[in-house]
Amino acid sequence: MTYKNSNKYLWIYPAVYFVLWIILFEFIFPVNKILPKPSIVFDSAGALWSDYNFLFNLLSTVGSVYISLLAAYFLVRLFLPAIKSTNSLFHFTLSLEWFSHYVPGLVLGLFLIYWFPDSEFIEFIFAFCTAFLSLVIKINKELKTLPDEYISSIRSLGADELFVTKNIVWKLIQPELFKHLFKLHLYLWLILIAFEFIKGGLGIGVIFKDALLYRDLSAIFLNALLTGVIIYLGTLLIKLAQKKFFNWRLN
Amino acid sequence: MDLLQVKNVSKHVEGFSGTRQLILTDVNFTINSVDSFTSILAPYGAGKTTLLKTIAALEVKHNGEIKLFEKIYDKCGKGIAYIPENPSSFPWLDVKGNILLEQKISGMQKTKKLQTEHFISLVGLSGYEDYFPANKSNGFRFRVSLARALSAEPKLILIDDCFKKMTEETREELYKLLKNINEKKEVSFLLASTNVNEVLRLSTKVFLMKNNPGTIFGTLNIDQKEIPQKISDYTNQIEKLFRNEKMLNSINIYV
Numbered sequence: 492m493t494y495k496n497s498n499k500y501l502w503i504y505p506a507v508y509f510v511l512w513i514i515l516f517e518f519i520f521p522v523n524k525i526l527p528k529p530s531i532v533f534d535s536a537g538a539l540w541s542d543y544n545f546l547f548n549l550l551s552t553v554g555s556v557y558i559s560l561l562a563a564y565f566l567v568r569l570f571l572p573a574i575k576s577t578n579s580l581f582h583f584t585l586s587l588e589w590f591s592h593y594v595p596g597l598v599l600g601l602f603l604i605y606w607f608p609d610s611e612f613i614e615f616i617f618a619f620c621t622a623f624l625s626l627v628i629k630i631n632k633e634l635k636t637l638p639d640e641y642i643s644s645i646r647s648l649g650a651d652e653l654f655v656t657k658n659i660v661w662k663l664i665q666p667e668l669f670k671h672l673f674k675l676h677l678y679l680w681l682i683l684i685a686f687e688f689i690k691g692g693l694g695i696g697v698i699f700k701d702a703l704l705y706r707d708l709s710a711i712f713l714n715a716l717l718t719g720v721i722i723y724l725g726t727l728l729i730k731l732a733q734k735k736f737f738n739w740r741l742n
Numbered sequence: 743m744d745l746l747q748v749k750n751v752s753k754h755v756e757g758f759s760g761t762r763q764l765i766l767t768d769v770n771f772t773i774n775s776v777d778s779f780t781s782i783l784a785p786y787g788a789g790k791t792t793l794l795k796t797i798a799a800l801e802v803k804h805n806g807e808i809k810l811f812e813k814i815y816d817k818c819g820k821g822i823a824y825i826p827e828n829p830s831s832f833p834w835l836d837v838k839g840n841i842l843l844e845q846k847i848s849g850m851q852k853t854k855k856l857q858t859e860h861f862i863s864l865v866g867l868s869g870y871e872d873y874f875p876a877n878k879s880n881g882f883r884f885r886v887s888l889a890r891a892l893s894a895e896p897k898l899i900l901i902d903d904c905f906k907k908m909t910e911e912t913r914e915e916l917y918k919l920l921k922n923i924n925e926k927k928e929v930s931f932l933l934a935s936t937n938v939n940e941v942l943r944l945s946t947k948v949f950l951m952k953n954n955p956g957t958i959f960g961t962l963n964i965d966q967k968e969i970p971q972k973i974s975d976y977t978n979q980i981e982k983l984f985r986n987e988k989m990l991n992s993i994n995i996y997v
Contacts, residue, residue: 528828644887647798648894649819650847658843662834739833739876 789956830884
């Protein structure tokens with residue numbers, strides 16, 4: 492089995508861990524403070540649904556992650572000519588990139604929570620800003636390393652700058668942009684859970700906060716498990732979009 | 743009327759440290775007829791790509807004059823198409839889509855749209871209209887780029903050393919294809935190459951170029967009727983000219 496083919500069987504790992512968890516914590520160490528007993532976790536599903544308002548909290552986080560990701564993706568497409576040609580915007584994003592190396596993005600979230608403590612919409616603004624800036628920084632990097640042959644050949648046929656940017660440059664950056672989207676997707680989930688944990692209100696992070704307050708290990712575990720599944724499904728969805736629309740590689 | 747006149751063309755590039763490096767100096771040559779096959783033979787790093795890009799108006803900052811049909815031009819798409827060294831057919835478009843893209847640039851004329859099939863068949867890709875070039879050979883991708891360039895109906899197509907990464911068999915096929923198109927269509931080719939054999943097989947005129955900085959130092963007229971019989975004689979002549987310039991080792995000579 493080659494390394495490439497072994498990727499196909501990665502699902503085996505979580506399945507093995509799941510079975511191990513059941514064997515170890517249901518039968519061997521049913522009473523412990525490390526992980527909850529599987530049967531208790533399954534029983535607490537109802538409580539997670541009703542007491543912790545799982546559906547609304549999940550929808551709030553899922554909406555913030557995916558709507559902001561989609562909005563950021565389509566907006567960078569719209570603003571690509573400006574990103575490519577505006578020097579001041581380029582320097583602005585460069586400065587933000589410099590900051591992002593030393594100041595965690597969550598710090599911006601703290602300021603937003605301080606300024607707008609009661610707004611539910613602020614979470615979406617925070618997610619969108621994070622996604623948009625991350626994509627702009629990535630695009631700026633990619634623009635520096637574009638393969639010249641594609642652009643030269645089409646420009647020689649009379650294509651103007653706008654045509655090249657919209658039809659060629661946008662396509663050229665897709666493979667790397669999608670690689671970045673996978674990382675950004677996970678990053679957004681993490682940063683939003685932390686944001687919700689700090690801010691309160693609605694979201695998966697709020698369930699974690701409440702469950703910690705009540706010392707409810709089963710709820711923490713089940714919430715983490717379900718969040719993991721949702722993130723996995725989101726990754727599959729992005730992979731599907733990549734396969735459907737950008738199933739090619741450059742040289 | 744001359745097709746292309748390159749007069750006293752010089753070009754500098756600015757390095758990262760702000761220093762100016764002279765890439766081309768006093769480049770002079772003329773392509774007379776509209777159905778010719780001309781080559782520039784030069785070693786690696788002589789500035790062939792820079793020269794072709796300057797002729798294609800992809801690089802506009804230069805000294806000297808470049809005229810197409812006696813007219814100075816400074817914009818792309820005025821009758822010159824450029825095929826770069828690396829494959830340039832777009833991997834996200836099929837063969838047909840690659841050619842139609844040119845027509846999208848020129849405004850989607852219906853009459854031109856009908857000609858897509860004609861250009862595909864001209865480059866020998868009939869039956870491959872719906873194929874995507876992403877995983878295809880360099881030869882396949884060159885044919886797509888050539889069809890796209892031809893669909894713009896240029897007077898001159900610049901080919902930048904495209905054949906060096908191809909197999910011998912593919913090269914032979916493409917040499918025949920280019921000669922065939924050159925005879926059938928009213929289009930000239932200007933090939934930049936490091937390969938003596940290649941330029942002798944294809945061209946009726948060869949400009950010899952040296953490096954540091956790049957300049958044309960000699961011209962050789964070739965009677966294609968004498969190829970391949972007298973290919974060794976022409977090679978010897980080229981060898982001698984490059985030897986005089988102390989640059990023989992830089993050229994890839996195999997016959």
